[in-house]
Amino acid sequence: MGRQPSAKPTSFDIAYLAGVSQPTVSRALRGSKSVSAATRANIERIARELNYTVDKNASSLRSQRTHTLALLFFEDPNPDESMINPFFLSMLGSITRECARRGYDLLISFQQMHNDWHVAYQDSHRSDGIILLGYGDYQLYLTKLEHLVEMGTKFVRWGSVSEEGIGLTVGSDNIGAGEQAGAHLVEIGRRRIAFLGDASDHAPEFQDRYDGLCRAMRAAGLEPDAALQRDAVSSEDSGYAAAVSLLASGAPFDAIFAASDLIAIGAMRALAEAGLHMPQDVAIIGFDDIPAASLTSPTLTTVMQDMKGAGTLLVDALLSRIEDRPVERCILPARLIRRQSTAV
Amino acid sequence: MGRQPSAKPTSFDIAYLAGVSQPTVSRALRGSKSVSAATRANIERIARELNYTVDKNASSLRSQRTHTLALLFFEDPNPDESMINPFFLSMLGSITRECARRGYDLLISFQQMHNDWHVAYQDSHRSDGIILLGYGDYQLYLTKLEHLVEMGTKFVRWGSVSEEGIGLTVGSDNIGAGEQAGAHLVEIGRRRIAFLGDASDHAPEFQDRYDGLCRAMRAAGLEPDAALQRDAVSSEDSGYAAAVSLLASGAPFDAIFAASDLIAIGAMRALAEAGLHMPQDVAIIGFDDIPAASLTSPTLTTVMQDMKGAGTLLVDALLSRIEDRPVERCILPARLIRRQSTAV
DNA sequence: CGCCATAGGGTATACGTATACGCATAATAT
DNA sequence: ATATTATGCGTATACGTATACCCTATGGCG
Numbered sequence: 156m157g158r159q160p161s162a163k164p165t166s167f168d169i170a171y172l173a174g175v176s177q178p179t180v181s182r183a184l185r186g187s188k189s190v191s192a193a194t195r196a197n198i199e200r201i202a203r204e205l206n207y208t209v210d211k212n213a214s215s216l217r218s219q220r221t222h223t224l225a226l227l228f229f230e231d232p233n234p235d236e237s238m239i240n241p242f243f244l245s246m247l248g249s250i251t252r253e254c255a256r257r258g259y260d261l262l263i264s265f266q267q268m269h270n271d272w273h274v275a276y277q278d279s280h281r282s283d284g285i286i287l288l289g290y291g292d293y294q295l296y297l298t299k300l301e302h303l304v305e306m307g308t309k310f311v312r313w314g315s316v317s318e319e320g321i322g323l324t325v326g327s328d329n330i331g332a333g334e335q336a337g338a339h340l341v342e343i344g345r346r347r348i349a350f351l352g353d354a355s356d357h358a359p360e361f362q363d364r365y366d367g368l369c370r371a372m373r374a375a376g377l378e379p380d381a382a383l384q385r386d387a388v389s390s391e392d393s394g395y396a397a398a399v400s401l402l403a404s405g406a407p408f409d410a411i412f413a414a415s416d417l418i419a420i421g422a423m424r425a426l427a428e429a430g431l432h433m434p435q436d437v438a439i440i441g442f443d444d445i446p447a448a449s450l451t452s453p454t455l456t457t458v459m460q461d462m463k464g465a466g467t468l469l470v471d472a473l474l475s476r477i478e479d480r481p482v483e484r485c486i487l488p489a490r491l492i493r494r495q496s497t498a499v
Numbered sequence: 500m501g502r503q504p505s506a507k508p509t510s511f512d513i514a515y516l517a518g519v520s521q522p523t524v525s526r527a528l529r530g531s532k533s534v535s536a537a538t539r540a541n542i543e544r545i546a547r548e549l550n551y552t553v554d555k556n557a558s559s560l561r562s563q564r565t566h567t568l569a570l571l572f573f574e575d576p577n578p579d580e581s582m583i584n585p586f587f588l589s590m591l592g593s594i595t596r597e598c599a600r601r602g603y604d605l606l607i608s609f610q611q612m613h614n615d616w617h618v619a620y621q622d623s624h625r626s627d628g629i630i631l632l633g634y635g636d637y638q639l640y641l642t643k644l645e646h647l648v649e650m651g652t653k654f655v656r657w658g659s660v661s662e663e664g665i666g667l668t669v670g671s672d673n674i675g676a677g678e679q680a681g682a683h684l685v686e687i688g689r690r691r692i693a694f695l696g697d698a699s700d701h702a703p704e705f706q707d708r709y710d711g712l713c714r715a716m717r718a719a720g721l722e723p724d725a726a727l728q729r730d731a732v733s734s735e736d737s738g739y740a741a742a743v744s745l746l747a748s749g750a751p752f753d754a755i756f757a758a759s760d761l762i763a764i765g766a767m768r769a770l771a772e773a774g775l776h777m778p779q780d781v782a783i784i785g786f787d788d789i790p791a792a793s794l795t796s797p798t799l800t801t802v803m804q805d806m807k808g809a810g811t812l813l814v815d816a817l818l819s820r821i822e823d824r825p826v827e828r829c830i831l832p833a834r835l836i837r838r839q840s841t842a843v
Numbered sequence: 844c845g846c847c848a849t850a851g852g853g854t855a856t857a858c859g860t861a862t863a864c865g866c867a868t869a870a871t872a873t
Numbered sequence: 874a875t876a877t878t879a880t881g882c883g884t885a886t887a888c889g890t891a892t893a894c895c896c897t898a899t900g901g902c903g
Contacts, residue, residue: 165889176853181891189851211625212560213889216858221556244588251609260625263607265595281555281604420794447791450764509859520883525861533881557859560888846902854895865884872877 164205172201184209211260223260224473225282226250229289242443242462243288246313249466250286257474259283284473287312311473313465315359316486317366323476325469325485327460329360332489333367334374336412336440336458339491341375343499345410345438348372349383351397351422352414358388361414364442368412382406387418394421402429409437410497416441416448416457423451423496438497453495461487508549516549517542528553555604567604568817569626570594573633587632590657593810594630601818603627628817631656655817657809659703660830667820669813669829671804673704676833677711678718680756680784680802683835685719687843689754689782692716693727695741695766696758702732705758708786712756726750731762738765746773753781754841760785760792760801767795767840782841797839805831 166180173180175194183190183198201207215221228243247263254261262282285303287310300321303310316326340348350368352361369379383406385397394413401408402425411426413419419441423433431437433453441448444459464487475482510524517524519538527534527542545551559565572587591607598605606626629647631654644665647654660670684692694712696705713723727750729741738757745752746769755770757763763785767777775781777797785792788803808831819826 163889167889177889178854178891179852181889182852185891191851194851210560210889212556212565213858214891216554216556216560216860217889217891219858247607248609251607255608260606261608262604263591263595264599264605265592447794450791450794452796507859511859521859522861522884523882525859526882529861535881538881554859557888558861560890561859561861563888844903848899848901850897850899852896855893857892858890859888861887863884863886865882867882868880870877870879873875 163210164207165210166207169198169201169205169207172205173198221260221281221283222258223262223282224254224284224286224470225262225264226286226288228263228265229287242445242460245462246288246466246469249463250470251466253467253470257470259470259474284309284311284477286310286469286473289313309473309477311469311476313469315363317359317363323472323482323485325465325472325487326360327465327487327489329363329489330367330370332442332458332460332491333364333369333412334371335367335489335491336364336442337368337371338375339456339493339497340410340412340438340440341371341377343434343438343497346377347380347383347406347408348377348410348412349385349401349408350379350412350414351385351387351394351401351418353386353388354384355386358414364412364414380406383408387414387421389415389417391417391421391424394418395425396421398422398425402426411437411439413439413441416443416445416455419455419457420447420451423455434496434499438499440491440497444492448492449494451496453498456494456497457492459490459492461489507554508551509554510551512549513542513545513551516545565604565625565627566602567606567626568598568628568630568814569606569608570630570632572607572609573631589806590632590810590813593807594814595810597811597814601814603814603818628653628655628821630654630813630817633657653817653821655813655820657813659707661703661707667816667826667829669809669816669831670704671809671831671833673707673833674711674714676786676802676804676835677708677713677756678715679711679833679835680708680786681712681715682719683800683837683841684754684756684782684784685715685721687778687782687841690721691724691727691750691752692721692754692756693729693745693752694723694756694758695729695731695738695745695762697730697732698728699730702758708756708758724750727752731758731765733759733761735761735765735768738762739769740765742766742769746770755781755783757783757785760787760789760799763799763801764791764795767799778840778843782843784835784841788836792836793838795840797842800838800841801836803834803836805833 166177170177170180173194175198179190179194180198183195184202211222251261285308304321311323311325314324314326315329316324317330337348348368350365352358352364354362354365356362365384372379382404383401385401387393387397394417397418398411398421411419411422413422419439423439426433426437426439433439439455441455441457444457448455448457468485468487472482472485510521514521514524517538519542523534523538524542527539528546555566595605629652648665655667655669658668658670659673660668661674681692692712694709696702696708698706698709700706709728716723726748727745729745731737731741738761741762742755742765755763755766757766763783767783770777770781777783783799785799785801788801792799792801812829812831816826816829
């Protein structure tokens with residue numbers, strides 16, 4: 156009744172009530188084995204009654220561990236920023252949940268791609284590890300990653316797993332996903348399959364998807380035609396331009412695998428303007444399963460990544476690295492979502 | 500060369516190099532006026548050279564201020580979670596940027612609407628203030644808000660400003676936005692305008708939009724017809740159902756103002772299935788300007804909220820409250836985006 | 844019966860910063 | 874010339890926790 160709600164209880168309060176010393180409280184709550192079961196139970200009960208929470212600042216100060224992870228989100232430098240991939244938003248949800256579950260706080264920070272990356276350095280003081288998130292051109296800051304490694308900063312990033320580059324990478328099974336998409340197109344009888352998306356070092360994830368497509372085609376006895384590949388970054392305009400270029404080349408094709416839904420949507424616009432029917436004339440598959448994919452006409456077949464799994468795995472992997480445990484798994488399966496654009 | 504990169508410099512290191520005491524360093528860097536300009540300049544120079552950053556844990560522990568804000572995001576309990584309003588994502592970006600600019604960290608936490616809200620209590624220990632974000636049914640936790648007020652926790656929430664409820668609220672000018680939408684529909688000659696969206700206390704933002712619509716109609720000498728209003732929550736399915744119900748009623752209408760783009764998209768599906776042409780038979784306006792709004796056919800006229808401004812303003816208002824300054828402004832303008840669905 | 848290992852927990856202290864207080868020196872006032 | 878006040882800074886200490894170290898009681902062993 157007369158209790159001040161603002162009077163945060165400390166470990167001393169608990170110690171007093173439990174008739175032990177403050178360090179014993181600390182040990183009990185941290186799970187040290189040099190405290191008897193009875194004492195521990197008593198302390199935990201009192202702590203619960205008082206609504207006690209460990210003061211993170213004091214704890215971090217003393218132990219030099221923050222129990223906080225930092226999330227650096229790299230925004231696409233491309234203009235239609237409202238189109239930020241919803242994939243990352245879902246991931247954000249599962250990341251925060253996993254952090255909470257493991258008793259970590261999550262510090263978040265958006266980065267302009269070219270900007271003060273040294274913020275990462277700052278954040279490395281404030282967190283035990285860093286999660287790097289972003290689509291697109293990782294090349295831009297690979298040298299910065301090396302810098303992080305040098306400083307011994309623990310981090311994990313989302314991207315192409317096959318690449319085996321700097322640091323620890325977690326990502327979808329882009330190759331397998333590409334194979335699924337390719338196999339599906341082959342299955343519905345398509346032979347000349349185009350690919351829209353950078354197939355260069357700049358976008359390893361896109362390249363993996365292309366590799367998967369090629370693998371599926373070869374498995375079906377088809378040889379991928381390099382003339383049917385067009386570079387594109389993940390935007391509607393870029394997809395439109397790529398499809399226009401493809402159409403202009405005159406090379407015949409009966410299917411398109413786009414490296415992202417945005418690219419696919421742009422391409423669909425170009426195809427429609429050219430008077431082509433989907434999927435009759437050209438079947439099309441995207442990637443990401445963004446909400447808009449079910450609004451296009453025809454609705455877009457696409458590949459869905461495991462967003463919840465991704466967040467969990469990123470946090471898991473990072474914590475493993477922080478605690479110097481080996482990281483077991485860092486590839487996530489993807490799943491093909493069949494819609495009208497490949498329904499023959 | 501021989502410097503250990505991991506040896507974080509402390510205020511003592513700086514004090515030693517500057518030939519002063521540690522407290523003087525602290526004072527100089529915090530901007531206390533009881534340190535001479537020369538001393539301060541010298542200290543700042545050394546700090547910069549050493550790449551010194553204040554240890555936030557120590558600082559917070561001593562000052563009992565965390566320089567951290569917590570963001571509680573309330574997820575819609577509705578199933579199509581991938582459709583999380585992109586509006587909030589953009590807001591997230593500007594919130595993080597504004598926090599960074601003001602020297603605050605941002606702790607983020609997603610909440611299931613009905614779940615352990617008492618997490619907010621925990622977070623109130625770890626942050627100086629809380630930002631509450633979420634669309635939808637705020638009623639559910641109004642009692643919890645009262646609890647926060649009781650505990651003296653500083654917070655600000657996104658929502659209907661007109662409502663004047665508990666705590667500090669920042670939001671778009673929903674009434675003005677509704678007026679703009681209504682005026683536009685009247686301008687293109689529509690007389691019987693339907694409204695899809697909860698017009699109840701449960702969704703004050705939607706109610707404001709409806710009120711704005713009514714105001715615009717009355718200003719044009721039209722009387723809103725209550726029979727043309729249908730409840731709907733922000734989802735495609737709900738919008739579809741509402742439109743179907745409206746059509747079934749047989750009441751004539753020549754325009755729809757939907758309380759959100761998702762509702763509008765669902766309604767468009769129902770209209771198309773009923774063989775109605777947009778905008779000839781029925782003009783339609785949504786709200787939010789989600790990316791999908793420019794993908795529908797016809798493309799959707801909608802109201803765009805000032806996302807960047809919203810994040811900035813939320814942080815601003817919260818910091819004002821924390822520092823016991825009056826809050827000046829908490830309403831943001833919205834802008835009508837004209838597309839095909841109202842282009843006669 | 845003495846010796847040592849072990850369990851269980853107390854004592855003292857460190858983490859890095861911010862602030863109350865005191866103490867000079869210098870600048871003004873009386 | 875003395876009293877008064879402001880300026881600029883040092884001294885001491887507190888914030889709440891975690892950990893290195895030490896101590897006691899007990900039990901096992903020879």
